[in-house]
Amino acid sequence: MGYTEGVADCPLPLTVQEAPGRVRLYLGSLAHGDGPTLQEAADDLVQRLLSYVIAFRASGFRPSLELAPPDLATMDFLYQLGEIAAAGGDIRSRLFS
Amino acid sequence: MSPDRHARTMLPIPDRPAPGLTTYDAKDPETAYPPIEPLLPPQGAPNVLIVLVDDVGFGAASTFGGPCRTPTADRLAEGGLRYNRFHTTALCAPTRAALLSGRNHHSVGMGSITETATSAPGNSSLRPNTKAPLAMTLKLNGYSTAQFGKCHEVPVWQASPMGPFDAWPSAGGGFEYFYGFIGGENNQWDPALYEGTTPVEPPATPEEGYHLTEDLADHAISWVRQQKALMPDKPFFVYFAPGATHAPHHVPKEWADRYAGQFDQGWDVQRERTFARQKELGVIPADAELTERHAEIPAWEDMPDELKPVLARQMEVYAGFMEHTDHHVGRVLDAIDDLGILQDTIVYYIIGDNGASAEGTLNGAFNEMANFNGMAALETPEFLLSKMDELGSPSSYNHYAVGWSWAMDAPFQWTKQVASHWGGTRNGTIVHWPRGIEDKGGLRSQFSHVIDVAPTILEAAGLPEPAMVNGVMQSPMEGTSMLYSFDDAAAPERHELQYFEMFGNRGIYHKGWSAVTKHKTPWVMVGGDMPAFDDDLWELYDGNSDYSQAHNLAAEQPDRLAALQRLWLIEAVKYNVVPLDDRSAERVNPDLAGRPTLIQGNSQLFFSGMGRLSENSVVSIKNKSFSVTAEVDVPDGGANGVVIAQGGRFGGWTLYFKDGKAKFVYNTLGIHEYPTAADTPIPAGTHQVRMEFAYDGGGLAKGGDITLYYDGKAVGTGRVENTHPMIFSADETTDIGNETGTTVTPDYTAKDSRFTGKIHWVQIDLGSDDHDHFISPEERLRIAMARQ
Numbered sequence: 001m002g003y004t005e006g007v008a009d010c011p012l013p014l015t016v017q018e019a020p021g022r023v024r025l026y027l028g029s030l031a032h033g034d035g036p037t038l039q040e041a042a043d044d045l046v047q048r049l050l051s052y053v054i055a056f057r058a059s060g061f062r063p064s065l066e067l068a069p070p071d072l073a074t075m076d077f078l079y080q081l082g083e084i085a086a087a088g089g090d091i092r093s094r095l096f097s
Numbered sequence: 098m099s100p101d102r103h104a105r106t107m108l109p110i111p112d113r114p115a116p117g118l119t120t121y122d123a124k125d126p127e128t129a130y131p132p133i134e135p136l137l138p139p140q141g142a143p144n145v146l147i148v149l150v151d152d153v154g155f156g157a158a159s160t161f162g163g164p165c166r167t168p169t170a171d172r173l174a175e176g177g178l179r180y181n182r183f184h185t186t187a188l189c190a191p192t193r194a195a196l197l198s199g200r201n202h203h204s205v206g207m208g209s210i211t212e213t214a215t216s217a218p219g220n221s222s223l224r225p226n227t228k229a230p231l232a233m234t235l236k237l238n239g240y241s242t243a244q245f246g247k248c249h250e251v252p253v254w255q256a257s258p259m260g261p262f263d264a265w266p267s268a269g270g271g272f273e274y275f276y277g278f279i280g281g282e283n284n285q286w287d288p289a290l291y292e293g294t295t296p297v298e299p300p301a302t303p304e305e306g307y308h309l310t311e312d313l314a315d316h317a318i319s320w321v322r323q324q325k326a327l328m329p330d331k332p333f334f335v336y337f338a339p340g341a342t343h344a345p346h347h348v349p350k351e352w353a354d355r356y357a358g359q360f361d362q363g364w365d366v367q368r369e370r371t372f373a374r375q376k377e378l379g380v381i382p383a384d385a386e387l388t389e390r391h392a393e394i395p396a397w398e399d400m401p402d403e404l405k406p407v408l409a410r411q412m413e414v415y416a417g418f419m420e421h422t423d424h425h426v427g428r429v430l431d432a433i434d435d436l437g438i439l440q441d442t443i444v445y446y447i448i449g450d451n452g453a454s455a456e457g458t459l460n461g462a463f464n465e466m467a468n469f470n471g472m473a474a475l476e477t478p479e480f481l482l483s484k485m486d487e488l489g490s491p492s493s494y495n496h497y498a499v500g501w502s503w504a505m506d507a508p509f510q511w512t513k514q515v516a517s518h519w520g521g522t523r524n525g526t527i528v529h530w531p532r533g534i535e536d537k538g539g540l541r542s543q544f545s546h547v548i549d550v551a552p553t554i555l556e557a558a559g560l561p562e563p564a565m566v567n568g569v570m571q572s573p574m575e576g577t578s579m580l581y582s583f584d585d586a587a588a589p590e591r592h593e594l595q596y597f598e599m600f601g602n603r604g605i606y607h608k609g610w611s612a613v614t615k616h617k618t619p620w621v622m623v624g625g626d627m628p629a630f631d632d633d634l635w636e637l638y639d640g641n642s643d644y645s646q647a648h649n650l651a652a653e654q655p656d657r658l659a660a661l662q663r664l665w666l667i668e669a670v671k672y673n674v675v676p677l678d679d680r681s682a683e684r685v686n687p688d689l690a691g692r693p694t695l696i697q698g699n700s701q702l703f704f705s706g707m708g709r710l711s712e713n714s715v716v717s718i719k720n721k722s723f724s725v726t727a728e729v730d731v732p733d734g735g736a737n738g739v740v741i742a743q744g745g746r747f748g749g750w751t752l753y754f755k756d757g758k759a760k761f762v763y764n765t766l767g768i769h770e771y772p773t774a775a776d777t778p779i780p781a782g783t784h785q786v787r788m789e790f791a792y793d794g795g796g797l798a799k800g801g802d803i804t805l806y807y808d809g810k811a812v813g814t815g816r817v818e819n820t821h822p823m824i825f826s827a828d829e830t831t832d833i834g835n836e837t838g839t840t841v842t843p844d845y846t847a848k849d850s851r852f853t854g855k856i857h858w859v860q861i862d863l864g865s866d867d868h869d870h871f872i873s874p875e876e877r878l879r880i881a882m883a884r885q
Contacts, residue, residue, distance in 0.1 A: 017629055029627035030682050055688045059696065060717030063469045064212040064685055065281050065827050066188060066456065066514070067600075071622035072471030075822065076797045078682075079720060083794075 010095055011073045016041075027095070030074065046092055050085055057082035101139040106564040108229075108237040110136065136239040137331060142558035143530065144442040145235070145334045146433065147550065148426050149196065150419075151189060151247060151343035153524070154453030156368070156507030157419060161448070161525035162375030163505065164359065164367060165419035169427035170527055173446055177529030178539045178583065181380050184546045184606075185451050185524050187516035187599040189281060190222075190249040192450040192547050193338070197230045197250070197270070199551030199574035201596070203673045204228065209600060210281065211253050212713075213684040216691030219673030222252040224264065229566035231551040233271030235334045238560050241324045243274040245317045246338035249281045254693040256280070257714045258296065258707075267293045272336070276316045280711070283340045283828045285309045285347035286491040287745075287839050287847075289709060296709040298837065298847075303491040308349065310339045314425040318432040325436050332441075332558075337429060341422040342415065344454065344465055344496035348489045352417035353410075360412040363397025363405070364504035365390065367412075371507040379540065380525070381508060386647040388510045393618050394503050395459060404460060407481045407488075411461045411497035414489040415505075440531040443557050445550055449524035453505035455512035455619045457496030463487070464494045466747050467766050470798070470823050471622075475766065491839075494747045494767075499620055508645045516599035517613035517636075519646055533557060534583050541582050543590040544606060544640075548576030556580045575672075596668035601630060601679035605665035609641040612651075612661035617679060630677050635662060699863040703741065705856040708832035712824065715743065715831045716861055718750075718790070720797050720822055724862045725752050726787040726872050730855035733781045738852035739836045739845070740786065741859045744825035746839035752788055754779070754852070755844060759805050761788045762842040763817040770842060773803040773815025783857075784808050787870055790817070797822035809871035833859055 012028030016038065025033045025041040031052060033045025056078055063070050081091045103110050120128040157163040160170040160179065185192040190210040191202035198205045203219035205228050214222035224230070232242045244266040251264045256279050262268035266275035276292050283289060286303040289296070301307035317337055324333050360367060372387045390396065400408060426446070433439050457465065458473050463484045467475050487493050502512045509520035516522055526545075528534065555562060556578040563571050577592040590608075597604040601616030614633040621627075637651040637658045651658050669675050678684065687694035694713070701716045727740045735757025742751035747767040753760055757778030763771045779786060787806040793799040798820055805813040829838045835851040860872060 013626065015626075024629075029679065052682060052686070052689060055686050056682075059686060059688060059694070060719050061682075061823050062212075062685055062712060062717070063823055064210060065465075065469060066190075066210045067213065067681060067685070068456075068618075068620055068622050069458070069468040069473065070471045070823060072797065072822065074622070075471055079797045079822075 011071070011077055028074070046095065049081065049095065050091060053078050053082035053085055053091070057086060101559070105238055106561050108234060108563045108566045110237070135331070138235070138239045139559035142240075142332050142560070143532065144332045144433070144438055145240075145554055145558075146429070146442055147196070147336050147445045147447070149193070149336070149338045149447045149450055150422060151338070151340060151450055152454040152513060153342055153419065153449030154502065154505035154507075154512070154520070155449070155509060155523050155525050156371045156375065157453060157505040158423070158448045158525060160527065161380050162371050162378050163507075164371065165416040167420065167423040167448070169423045169430060170446055170448060172427075173430070173444060173527045173529040174538065176531065176537050177444070177527055177534055178536065178541050179380060180526040180528065180541045180545055182542050182544050183447070183524055183526035184522045184544070184595065185449065186547065187451045187514055187521035187597065187602070189343070189450045191599070193248075194224065194250050196547045196550055197232065197336070198224060198228050199231060199548055199576045200228050201548060201575050201672045203598070204575060207250065208598070208674065208678070211249065211251065212281070214252060214690065214692045215678060215684060217673070217676060217678065219675075220678060221692070222250070224250075226567070226569045227572045229563060229571060230271045231554060232266075232334060232336070233566060234555070234560070234563055235558070236271050236273060237566070238558070239331060241328060241331050241333045242272045243317070243320050243333065244270070244272040244277065244336040244338065245313045246277040247283070247340050248275070248277060248279050248338075251279050252692070253711075253713045254687075254695055256711055257695060258709055260294065262294050265294055274320060277313065277338070278340065278828070280828060282343045282345070283309065284345060284494070284839065285340060288340070289828050289830055289838055296837075308347070310341050310422050310425045313337070313339055314428045317429045321429070321432055322436065325438065337426065339422055339425070342418045344457065345494040346411075346414050346418045346489055346496065347491070347493070348414060348418040348421050350489065352421045353414040353489050354417070355420070356413040356416040359416070360409045361405075363400075363408075364500040365397045368504040368507045371504065375508065382644045384642070385508060385644040387508045388645050388647045390503065391510065394500055397500060400500070401478055404478045404481065407478070407485050408461060408498055408500070410485050410488055411495065412501050414495065415497050415501065417489070443530040443533060443554070444528070446527040446529070447524060447547070448526065451524070452509075452511070452513040452515070452521040453502035454496070455499045455502040455514070457498055457502070458620060459499050461498035461501075462496045464747050464767055465496045466494060466824065466826065470766065470821055472766065472798075475768070492746070510646060511615065512619060514599055514617075514619040515602050515615055516597040517602040517604040517615045521599070521602070522597060528579070528583070530557070530583070536584055536586065539586055541586060543579075543582050543588065544592050544595070545579050546576065546592060546595050548574070549579050549592060550576070552576045552578040553580050594664070594668070596665055596672065596674065598669065598674045598677070601633075601677055603665060603677075605661050605668065606640070607661060607664055609639065610657065610661060611638045611640055611646065612636070612658050612665065613638070613646070627679055630679075637661070701861045703833045703859040705834045708830065708835070708837060710831040712826070716863060718861065718863065719820065720792065720799070721863055722790055722792040722801065723864070724787060724789040725859065726785055726862070727752070727859040728783065728785050728857040729852070730783050730857070731779050731781050732854045735778050735781070736852065736854045739832065739834065739850045740852060740856060741831065741833050742836040742841055743831040744841055745829035746841070747829075748821050748825045749829060749841040751836065751841040752786070753845065753850070759786050759788075759807070759812070760844070761803055761805060761815070762844065763820065764841045765819050765821060769819065771815065771817040772842070772844075773805060773813055775805045775807070775813040777812060779807050785871060789870065806870045809869055811870075
């Protein structure tokens with residue numbers, strides 16, 4: 001039981017921005033990855049996201065009272081990625097499913 | 098007026114040895130030393146009172162046409178000047194840091210709030226020592242200085258009882274006395290207060306009629322009276338910054354009831370009424386236009402009918418809160434007047450440190466902690482209706498709806514946080530100084546900004562900007578004194594250029610024109626879609642003919658827009674605004690943001706007497722299994738009282754003894770309380786008491802099983818069905834051996850919460866279970882030292 005029901009898929013959109021010589025891949029406004037190619041941007045995004053979810057798992061996600069409130073579904077998704085990462089799993093399948 | 102003997106550009110003013118003959122015997126007739134003279138500022142330097150009210154929009158106070166009666170502000174405006182083009186930074190800590198330093202907020206490291214600080218210079222929350230605060234400059238020139246109320250400028254890793262206190266008001270901040278709270282907001286009925294750097298409890302309870310604003314006013318009045326009784330020749334600098342009217346909107350019911358029925362027509366109509374009143378008062382130009390409502394803000398008529406009574410009550414409570422605040426500001430002013438010194442006191446009454454707050458969601462909140470745990474949906478219309486009569490009371494932690502904040506910012510677009518538009522940054526301000534201002538009741542429309550206050554005070558006091566403070570060369574103040582405008586309504590504007598930036602919302606003002614772009618909407622949830630900075634759409638306004646930013650001229654004048662955009666960039670580089678940082682997730686995690694943290698590892702050890710530990714100072718037990726173990730001496734006759742408690746009435750947990758038995762209570766959002774009690778009392782003597790929480794897992798905010806132990810033996814079990822995923826409280830703390838503030842459970846009160854035995858230590862462990870349910874001395878030592 002609890003207030004969350006579990007998020008099957010990533011609740012945030014993946015969007016791409018391109019500039020000469022650079023691709024930036026966004027996961028909503030939560031995380032981004034940069035690279036000269038889309039593949040490398042995706043690799044960078046995964047790497048960054050991995051560090052986020054491990055940090056959140058370790059020290060929590062304490063929202064700022066002067067910022068917008070967090071979306072529970074998004075945070076629940078991050079929690080699940082953190083559990084996968086902590087168990088030595090690969091978060092990419094959840095991220096890009 | 099006698100000439101000032103001191104060179105005041107180097108502070109502290111260096112001591113100089115007395116010239117002349119040094120005799121051997123003090124009785125020698127040639128012995129002559131000048132008498133010791135206390136340091137004073139130049140003759141004629143006025144007393145200074147700065148009042149900074151929290152989270153008030155331009156269109157809230159009656160002085161600027163709003164529906165909230167502010168007779169004190171009205172009275173001051175009649176005897177002084179109204180400024181209707183005064184600006185803040187769009188957020189509280191940045192405005193305060195700018196006000197108190199005379200520098201732009203990024204320039205003093207406060208690009209946003211302390212809780213989102215990063216390692217970049219413009220956002221570090223660290224004021225460089227090359228930018229000494231105004232209070233320090235005034236103190237070192239002979240002023241008595243005191244601050245009452247909110248201080249949100251202490252870096253979060255310096256906000257524990259161990260400091261360091263360099264950024265605290267009464268240490269490095271330059272104030273000789275401080276009474277108030279550290280942080281962004283506080284419970285008005287039961288606040289966590291400091292006197293200097295010492296935690297103190299409020300002098301009364303809510304039941305006894307306590308309210309923070311009244312208490313702050315009482316302390317300010319006492320301090321001013323004492324200062325004038327003991328040091329009548331010395332001017333004072335008082336900074337009065339109540340927590341009001343930031344959420345929670347706590348106010349005695351009778352103040353809210355004065356507005357009964359006045360907001361039933363909703364925010365769209367209220368905005369039109371305010372606009373008409375602003376025209377009538379002349380506080381906005383006759384040709385000003387009421388800006389349109391953006392689609393992100395719902396129309397009143399589109400709100401659910403069943404919710405409207407609650408929404409109207411939210412605004413009644415807020416209006417009462419504002420009037421109540423103004424009333425207590427009036428008491429401080431009356432006390433100054435009674436001393437006969439109001440004539441020689443320059444008063445800044447800044448009505449809002451930013452625009453009205455839109456942080457309460459579209460429906461408003463009964464307990465805003467529900468929002469900040471991502472659980473706003475729990476507060477259904479039915480729930481809100483059931484709690485309507487409690488809004489503003491000690492049982493609420495409330496905030497009004499976005500639509501009201503927009504209405505309180507009339508006639509402008511947007512709200513707090515939106516630094517691009519005047520709804521976020523333009524705040525009605527009054528300057529009152531009978532001895533220094535002849536045009537009583539005048540209106541001033543020169544562009545001005547919160548960074549102008551410090552240079553104004555220095556000029557009024559006849560003090561130079563210091564070139565050196567405490568041995569550190571100072572950079573120039575970045576504001577422009579407003580003194581030139583005091584007696585000349587038509588004086589050409591001197592503050593002609595000003596950048597704005599907050600969370601990517603940005604703008605530039607130059608000689609009447611403003612170019613602005615809104616990057617982020619305050620109430621769009623973390624993680625939501627946000628454009629790239631280069632994709633933001635810029636708008637252009639001619640402030641010479643368009644007071645409220647109603648007509649976007651970007652399409653008509655692209656060259657002018659481009660020139661202003663370039664100017665914004667130049668200013669941004671100059672003041673550490675770049676790199677722009679709209680990251681929401683990384684900035685709330687210290688490791689990712691690059692700021693220090695007090696907490697490391699999976700375990701934390703506490704000792705009796707520790708308390709007032711903010712949530713930033715304690716390991717997070719959320720969304721995981723954890724245990725709490727304490728070694729205690731139980732007196733004959735059994736133990737009572739709190740071993741450890743975190744949070745309070747609106748969410749938290751506590752391990753305590755009642756009637757000799759250990760109890761654990763988890764309180765979820767003040768809605769659900771989950772108690773677990775031991776089956777038997779704990780015997781007298783030294784014992785370990787322990788609780789273990791086995792998290793269900795599978796997501797955030799899940800429940801778990803509770804087991805209580807005495808010396809490793811299970812003595813009780815229970816269940817918590819759901820938990821806080823992110824935050825317990827904005828202001829409540831963790832305490833060992835008692836509970837301060839509101840209590841997690843009504844099973845005890847703060848007054849009778851003190852543990853009756855002795856607590857040797859308390860330890861929180863996260864994650865993996867200790868299967869013997871006991872902590873050996875060797876194990877405890879290892880954990881303690883691992884944190885060194």
